[in-house]
Amino acid sequence: MERKIQDAMAEIKRGASEFIGSDYIASLVARYYLSAERFVVKAGFDPTAPDLHLGHTVLIQKLATFQKYGGNVKFLIGDFTATIGDPSGKSETRKQLSSQEVLDNAQTYKEQVFKILDPKYTEICFNSKWINELGVGGLVNLTSKFSVARMLERDDFEKRYKENRPISIIEFMYPLLQGYDSVALNCDIELGGNDQKFNLLVGRTLQRAYGLNKEQSVLTVPLLEGLDGVNKMSKSLGNYIGVTEKPYSMYAKIMSISDDLMWKYYDLLSVKTIKEIQDLKNGVHKGDLHPKAVKEELALEITARYHSLDSSLEAKREFDGVFLKDELPDDIPxxxxxxxxxxxxxxxxxxxxxxxxxxxxxxxxxxxxxxxxxxxxxxxxxxxxxxxxxxxxxxxxxxxxx
Missing domain, CATH: 3.10.290.10 (RNA-binding S4 domain)
Structure with missing residues (x-):
């Protein structure tokens, strides 16, 4: 039993940036192995754009890992908070979206995430459900649970305050409402990117303030570099791989990443175990495996996940034809x-x-x-x-x- 828990925790921690409350998570995994009792793991997504790219799926892959070890995933679509705009890591207030834009984008998210998550252990939630029910009195009560001084500890707020740049009151509400999501869902664990750490910790504070008799554990994941190997994957930078891209484009883009970056993609995106990835690294180091062959294995795995095995093999055939024989792709826009x-x-x-x-x-x-x-x-x-x-x-x- 102890060995199984250690192996599970190693997979859960794999690729993570920071882990707060690991003992609590280990106890939840142990309880699952003993009694099959599952626990609540949450990650929130503001549907600010209609399509996901592989950078977004790092978090979703981690949710899928938790499902293997007893996690019931609350895939939270922030249809209310997206209309505010999360300023995390931003130097100015983000543009607010209309309710219709949010709902349209949320629908595409729902269609895409089940390529990774097990529907049996996933619940799609919308935070407008409980936030709308709060009412004015509930919102006022929520603001009493957190001080302005604590809010200004957040790096982006602190910087803007010192530079006399505006911070709207509605932006202070964002981390409070995200934290309240953890109260409403009775979360055991919340996941987020590095830039979300402050907001995730607010959830711990509010769970105590509302008498839940628990503090959710927090796991943050790093931002995934895009095709340039320098900047985070972003549509605006053009260095992204979209999950709805055609098989050939997806396969070819993965093959274009550097050999060094390939290992980070393996850690954050592959379903291979830690041992399987280490065996690949050892093979490359000893010269038994060529990096290109290992990268092909990664490209096939990811392309098959979002399309099919046949589509990924056809993409490889086409890619090899283009690169080895100077042929043209079959599907040129x-x-x-x-x-x-x-x-x-x-x-x-x-x-x-x-x-x-x-x-x-x-x-x-x-x-x-x-x-x-x-x-x-x-x-x-x-x-x-x-x-x-x-x-x-x-x-x-x-x-x-x-």
Whole structure:
């Protein structure tokens, strides 16, 4: 029994940044092994954009790990708090969303998370249910449970306060309402990103204040670097891998990450055990395994999770054909443009480059091919016709010039 608990805790802690209350979690896992009694584990998601990327799924993967060891997951969609906007890590107040935007985005989340989570042990919750029931009196009572001085201990609030930049009262409400979610759901454990630590600790404080006779344990996970290996995965930076991307695109993007970053992706995204991952590392270190083969295994696993095994194998076949035989992908998106368009403008409009300046740099670096021919002329303009345009090894578009 003791060995089983140790192994479970090792998997739970894997890849985590910080762990508060590990003894309590170990006791919950032990209780599950002895009596099959499950415990409540929660993570909140504000549906501020319609689609998830792999950076978001780090937290969801950890929820799935807890399900293996007795966790009943409360997948909390912050339909109320998303209309406020969480300022965590932000230098200014975040734009508030309309209720309809939140509900539309929440629906796509519900469709995507069950590619990872076990529906049998997952409950989708919306925090508007209990927050709307609080009423004015309940909200006033909630504000009495926490001081302004404590609120200003949060790094982003403290910085803005010292710099005389505005902090709205509604922003103070966000961590209080997130903490109240833990009261309403009677949480045993709450998960969040590094930037959520303060909010997660507020939940512990409020559970005591409301007489729950418990303090939820807290586990934070690191932010996942994107394809550039430097910045966190983000749609705005263009370094993301979306969970709804087509199989070839997903597979190719995973294959593009560095060998060093690959191991972090394994730790945070793979369902392989710690021992299985260590065996792969040992194989690479001894020279028995090539890093490319190990990366292919990761790309196949993740692509199959969001599509199917057959789709992931087809993506690998297509990828190998493109990279080893200089073939073109089977599924190239098409866009129409007007005759005379400048190559740099086309690359920007097609989202092959983030800006015309980046397009110039890619062309000068030899990264542009038009109909499989390398083009170095940054002033190139198109005549009427059909062109297959390639930037780097994995970005393609079929341009119809009218």
């Amino acid at each position: 098409e866009m129409e443009f007007q005759k005379g368009i400048w190559i740099c403008e086309l690359l920007k409009l097609a989202d092959l480059c983030s800006s015309t300046s980046q397009a110039r740099r890619d062309i000068k670096g030899g990264g542009l091919k038009i109909n499989k021919q390398k083009i170095m002329d940054e002033n190139y303009k198109f005549e009427s016709g059909e062109y297959v345009i390639q930037i780097g090894k994995r970005k393609f578009i079929r341009a119809i010039i009218k």
